[in-house]
Amino acid sequence: MQPQTKLPKVGTTIFTVMSQLAAEHGAVNLGQGFPDFPAPQRLIDETAKAMREGLNQYAPMTGVAPLRQAIAQKALDCYGAQVDPDSEITVTSGGTEAIFNAIHAVVRAGDEVIVLDPAYDCYEPAIDLAGARAVHVALDPQTFAVDWDKVRAAITPKTRMLMVNTPHNPSGAMLSAADMQALIDVLRGTAIYLISDEVYEHIIYDGVRMNRRCVTRNCASARL
Numbered sequence: 001m002q003p004q005t006k007l008p009k010v011g012t013t014i015f016t017v018m019s020q021l022a023a024e025h026g027a028v029n030l031g032q033g034f035p036d037f038p039a040p041q042r043l044i045d046e047t048a049k050a051m052r053e054g055l056n057q058y059a060p061m062t063g064v065a066p067l068r069q070a071i072a073q074k075a076l077d078c079y080g081a082q083v084d085p086d087s088e089i090t091v092t093s094g095g096t097e098a099i100f101n102a103i104h105a106v107v108r109a110g111d112e113v114i115v116l117d118p119a120y121d122c123y124e125p126a127i128d129l130a131g132a133r134a135v136h137v138a139l140d141p142q143t144f145a146v147d148w149d150k151v152r153a154a155i156t157p158k159t160r161m162l163m164v165n166t167p168h169n170p171s172g173a174m175l176s177a178a179d180m181q182a183l184i185d186v187l188r189g190t191a192i193y194l195i196s197d198e199v200y201e202h203i204i205y206d207g208v209r210m211n212r213r214c215v216t217r218n219c220a221s222a223r224l
């Protein structure tokens with residue numbers, strides 16, 4: 001007897017499908033992030049050096065301290081956000097793991113999580129596995145803009161989390177300063193957690209900049 005899957009809705013990922021098709025047809029593969037340039041030599045050298053020096057032991061669960069400090073410094077340099085490297089940064093082995101962990105840290109069985117469609121296909125399985133329900137709100141099919149009235153209308157007493165993604169996969173659309181304000185207004189006065197997936201924060205074109213509003217308690221100033 002076949003064991004019953006916990007994720008009956010999940011088939012082969014779109015990445016696998018598109019990459020296989022691209023390989024079959026010799027097509028340019030825009031479906032998955034395959035850099036068409038080599039890894040920087042400095043990265044290769046420093047990794048080899050660290051391994052030669054014996055830096056191959058278990059890291060602390062939250063990530064090695066100098067890396068967390070460097071990430072905090074980057075958040076400060078790029079966005080003026082003061083983030084505590086010891087209590088507010090956790091290093092994971094990629095975005096997918098970070099998203100999974102963040103969902104499972106706070107989302108409980110019976111909760112609802114608002115997802116803006118189309119969305120990265122790892123979101124919903126993580127929500128399903130938490131025993132929660134993804135509530136889908138469609139982005140504008142032409143512009144991929146968020147209709148904040150629709151988001152507001154999707155909120156119920158069960159809403160535990162809202163997920164946003166900027167720059168957005170698959171469209172590249174970005175949340176504007178007005179969107180950020182709308183996001184703040186929608187969440188103000190609620191206990192809803194926000195996951196802001198910004199894995200493409202450095203892949204931005206046409207001179208556009210990330211719209212960030214620093215809302216942590218340590219950083220009163222707004223930076224847009």
Ligand SMILES: Cc1ncc(COP(=O)(O)O)c(C=O)c1O
Pocket residue numbers: 093094095096097120165168169197199
């Ligand atoms: C929107 C979005 N978030 C997160 C990820 C996951 O990133 P990682 O490859 O680091 O797991 C991806 C990867 O495709 C993505 O498209």
